Amino acid sequence: MFSNECVYLQKLESMNKIYHLGTCSTCQAIIKATAIDKKGFKMQDIKFEKITPAQLEEVKNMAGSYEALFSRRALKYKELGLKNKTLNEKDYRKYILEEYTFLKRPVIIVGDKIFAGSEQKTIAALKKALIK
Numbered sequence: 001m002f003s004n005e006c007v008y009l010q011k012l013e014s015m016n017k018i019y020h021l022g023t024c025s026t027c028q029a030i031i032k033a034t035a036i037d038k039k040g041f042k043m044q045d046i047k048f049e050k051i052t053p054a055q056l057e058e059v060k061n062m063a064g065s066y067e068a069l070f071s072r073r074a075l076k077y078k079e080l081g082l083k084n085k086t087l088n089e090k091d092y093r094k095y096i097l098e099e100y101t102f103l104k105r106p107v108i109i110v111g112d113k114i115f116a117g118s119e120q121k122t123i124a125a126l127k128k129a130l131i132k
Helices: 002-014 025-034 053-063 075-079 089-098 120-131
Strands: 016-020 042-045 107-110 113-116
Touching (some): 107 120
């Protein structure tokens, strides 16, 4: 019985996670405003612990597409001339895995819900989900 409890707790912990950038002031402000760092969330700084293909696949399945996780605000988006290219899901996946700045951030998983980015409506929905 004890081993089943451990598996259950491990599953619960994996359901509350944040992919963030430790040097990003927006990420830090969201973490502070929501107190996620004090709520037992697994925190992964994507600059030092890159998102793995398996992790990206998991968040893509939750978000619905790689495009939903792709940041067009990244400086490299303009530097690489991606603004003038037509990208597909395979391209979005490739760029996110190659360069952490292409992952929209923060990406926060709360149970079976995912919140990607820093738009006000996303953060409002996140705060609502954290109350439950």
